[in-house]
Amino acid sequence: MEKDNFYMNLALKEAKKGRYQTWKNPMVGAVIVKNNHILATGYHHHYGQNHAERDAISKLTPEQLFNSTLYVTLEPCNHYGKQPPCSDLIIKSRIKRVVIAQVDPHKLVTGKGIAKLKNAGIQVTTGVLADEASELNKFYSYFYQHDFPWVAVKEATSLDNKVAIHGQRTPITNQAVYQQVHSERADYQAVMIGSTTAIIDNPILGTNIKSDYPPIRIIIDRRGRLLNHLHLNLLSDTNSTWIFTQNEQMAENCFNNPKIEVIHLETEKIQEVFNYLSKKGIQSVYVEGGPTLEKAIMNEIFVNEVIKYTAPIFLGDEGVTGLVPNETVHLTNIKRTILGDNERIAGELKHV
Amino acid sequence: MEKDNFYMNLALKEAKKGRYQTWKNPMVGAVIVKNNHILATGYHHHYGQNHAERDAISKLTPEQLFNSTLYVTLEPCNHYGKQPPCSDLIIKSRIKRVVIAQVDPHKLVTGKGIAKLKNAGIQVTTGVLADEASELNKFYSYFYQHDFPWVAVKEATSLDNKVAIHGQRTPITNQAVYQQVHSERADYQAVMIGSTTAIIDNPILGTNIKSDYPPIRIIIDRRGRLLNHLHLNLLSDTNSTWIFTQNEQMAENCFNNPKIEVIHLETEKIQEVFNYLSKKGIQSVYVEGGPTLEKAIMNEIFVNEVIKYTAPIFLGDEGVTGLVPNETVHLTNIKRTILGDNERIAGELKHV
Numbered sequence: 001m002e003k004d005n006f007y008m009n010l011a012l013k014e015a016k017k018g019r020y021q022t023w024k025n026p027m028v029g030a031v032i033v034k035n036n037h038i039l040a041t042g043y044h045h046h047y048g049q050n051h052a053e054r055d056a057i058s059k060l061t062p063e064q065l066f067n068s069t070l071y072v073t074l075e076p077c078n079h080y081g082k083q084p085p086c087s088d089l090i091i092k093s094r095i096k097r098v099v100i101a102q103v104d105p106h107k108l109v110t111g112k113g114i115a116k117l118k119n120a121g122i123q124v125t126t127g128v129l130a131d132e133a134s135e136l137n138k139f140y141s142y143f144y145q146h147d148f149p150w151v152a153v154k155e156a157t158s159l160d161n162k163v164a165i166h167g168q169r170t171p172i173t174n175q176a177v178y179q180q181v182h183s184e185r186a187d188y189q190a191v192m193i194g195s196t197t198a199i200i201d202n203p204i205l206g207t208n209i210k211s212d213y214p215p216i217r218i219i220i221d222r223r224g225r226l227l228n229h230l231h232l233n234l235l236s237d238t239n240s241t242w243i244f245t246q247n248e249q250m251a252e253n254c255f256n257n258p259k260i261e262v263i264h265l266e267t268e269k270i271q272e273v274f275n276y277l278s279k280k281g282i283q284s285v286y287v288e289g290g291p292t293l294e295k296a297i298m299n300e301i302f303v304n305e306v307i308k309y310t311a312p313i314f315l316g317d318e319g320v321t322g323l324v325p326n327e328t329v330h331l332t333n334i335k336r337t338i339l340g341d342n343e344r345i346a347g348e349l350k351h352v
Numbered sequence: 353m354e355k356d357n358f359y360m361n362l363a364l365k366e367a368k369k370g371r372y373q374t375w376k377n378p379m380v381g382a383v384i385v386k387n388n389h390i391l392a393t394g395y396h397h398h399y400g401q402n403h404a405e406r407d408a409i410s411k412l413t414p415e416q417l418f419n420s421t422l423y424v425t426l427e428p429c430n431h432y433g434k435q436p437p438c439s440d441l442i443i444k445s446r447i448k449r450v451v452i453a454q455v456d457p458h459k460l461v462t463g464k465g466i467a468k469l470k471n472a473g474i475q476v477t478t479g480v481l482a483d484e485a486s487e488l489n490k491f492y493s494y495f496y497q498h499d500f501p502w503v504a505v506k507e508a509t510s511l512d513n514k515v516a517i518h519g520q521r522t523p524i525t526n527q528a529v530y531q532q533v534h535s536e537r538a539d540y541q542a543v544m545i546g547s548t549t550a551i552i553d554n555p556i557l558g559t560n561i562k563s564d565y566p567p568i569r570i571i572i573d574r575r576g577r578l579l580n581h582l583h584l585n586l587l588s589d590t591n592s593t594w595i596f597t598q599n600e601q602m603a604e605n606c607f608n609n610p611k612i613e614v615i616h617l618e619t620e621k622i623q624e625v626f627n628y629l630s631k632k633g634i635q636s637v638y639v640e641g642g643p644t645l646e647k648a649i650m651n652e653i654f655v656n657e658v659i660k661y662t663a664p665i666f667l668g669d670e671g672v673t674g675l676v677p678n679e680t681v682h683l684t685n686i687k688r689t690i691l692g693d694n695e696r697i698a699g700e701l702k703h704v
Contacts, residue, residue: 330664
């Protein structure tokens with residue numbers, strides 16, 4: 001048992017090497033062991049490339065693989081996706097035992113890989129460091145368990161809960177927060193803002209993390225105000241932007257930019273936006289404001305997490321008030337981080 | 353120079369032993385040294401008792417004192433207050449050299465003690481660890497430099513800057529904050545609240561620090577609403593409460609409690625309250641709310657510090673909004689402390 005934990009920990013470390021490049025796939029790591037010797041390690045390097053098991057197995061000869069133990073952080077797949085099933089490869093490799101951390105939450109996979117291995121006479125152990133493995137792919141796991149993205153609502157406010165001076169772009173937080181936001185965006189598959197934030201702040205919503213899969217920028221623009229603001233960064237640069245609108249006239253070709261998609265909304269419900277994102281397989285959304293959009297989201301859909309940055313300033317009566325939900329919201333699993341004279345607090349919502 | 357710092361540091365440590373008991377007097381420590389040997393230490397133990405110099409000197413014989421060096425954290429006094437002047441005692445003791453950290457900010461004293469010593473042929477060195485000594489008696493120093501108390505505005509809010517649910521006593525912060533507030537109250541000579549807070553929260557405004565001089569509780573009750581709430585803790589227990597009112601009918605005897613003073617206000621200005629406190633020698637005030645009183649104070653008088661506790665909860669639309677000043681207020685010298693899942697932030701105001 002102690003040995004299993006040791007090797008699985010190593011496999012988790014391997015998995016993390018794929019961070020920011022596996023996109024909609026989970027990070028997965030694998031370690032192959034025989035007679036207390038590590039023969040090979042592997043991980044899922046990049047979306048569309050070899051799975052972790054294949055990456056490790058490919059480094060060994062059939063003789064080495066025979067009777068070995070494979071540690072893998074996620075249940076091996078048993079379906080044809082971008083890659084042939086790993087379960088078949090493991091059986092063919094005559095591996096004796098497979099130790100798994102997390103059972104795959106993906107409905108197409110869960111339990112099937114394990115059943116296949118067992119049917120082939122392979123010893124299977126599950127649940128070794130399962131919590132750590134699940135945490136590693138928190139958004140992936142959540143998405144496939146709930147058919148809905150993990151939604152984080154983020155805001156940056158003064159001590160009097162103001163997000164800006166009315167009508168002005170108002171930088172409140174410090175450089176350390178700027179860096180932190182630019183790195184945490186990379187953890188999400190989409191970032192979302194309202195049209196007012198797009199117009200007043202003219203943000204890029206970029207990240208300082210090198211990744212082939214930067215988050216898709218989403219703008220909620222029901223009235224189609226962006227048609228009068230074609231110069232905005234989000235409408236003219238080369239990353240993907242999705243605009244959700246109820247404006248019948250707005251179409252993709254309005255923007256003369258192939259990276260822009262326009263999605264027409266049929267209702268006033270913010271739920272409709274998130275249902276669309278779910279269908280598109282977007283596993284995680286980082287909502288960056290403004291407060292009107294955040295309030296609608298907090299009140300209408302299942303929000304998982306609030307991340308709030310605060311700066312040591314009061315903006316006073318001239319300030320635009322930040323997020324105030326309809327009702328009391330308790331947070332749990334609180335993480336506070338001091339960033340210079342600013343602070344980050346993150347907490348998950350208690351839902352009943 | 354290095355030796356001077358060493359002994360002065362020791363004197364500062366001595367001074368701190370008097371914390372919470374010197375009341376309107378500063379904390380002061382003293383060390384007497386001869387031939388690199390520490391002969392005696394002393395400090396001001398308690399308001400009305402011996403000053404630090406006398407406390408140390410009284411432990412030695414005339415032979416020991418002769419030609420010695422006295423380290424003292426504050427300029428020796430030269431006036432008759434509760435005690436005869438320390439300058440005379442030092443001269444009489446035939447001490448050779450006196451090393452002083454802070455020159456006394458008190459107008460009756462400043463520089464005079466030093467002049468007297470020098471005239472008597474004593475070597476005097478000043479400014480050794482002056483900043484540390486000044487910080488030790490920060491409120492005392494401030495009061496005698498500005499003829500006005502140090503004012504700290506404290507509030508406890510949710511993440512959406514709410515202090516309570518409308519009309520209800522609403523505990524927001526955790527036990528660690530409760531303890532911290534109960535200890536920091538003891539640093540101030542007065543704590544202040546508005547009548548709404550007094551009536552809804554019915555607080556004691558107590559401290560968990562043993563002291564013969566707990567802060568005076570001050571209630572701003574312009575309309576005299578407390579006359580209908582005689583059962584409140586602040587009106588019926590045995591600590592001092594001062595009530596500031598514009599109600600002509602309200603008098604001390606209304607409350608049948610000798611610890612209550614009623615002060616009649618002639619204007620709507622909160623300045624009038626603080627002018628009275630200055631005249632009464634109150635060196636520091638800890639304002640605890642509610643937001644209406646705090647806003648008036650922030651806008652009308654010179655506030656030195658804001659202390660804000662936050663809890664990881666949103667109270668939502670039902671909440672009473674916390675302090676929002678009229679204008680932007682920048683804070684400096686920020687201190688953030690994480691208290692479980694709550695946070696304390698303290699910052700001083702930048703005044704131009």
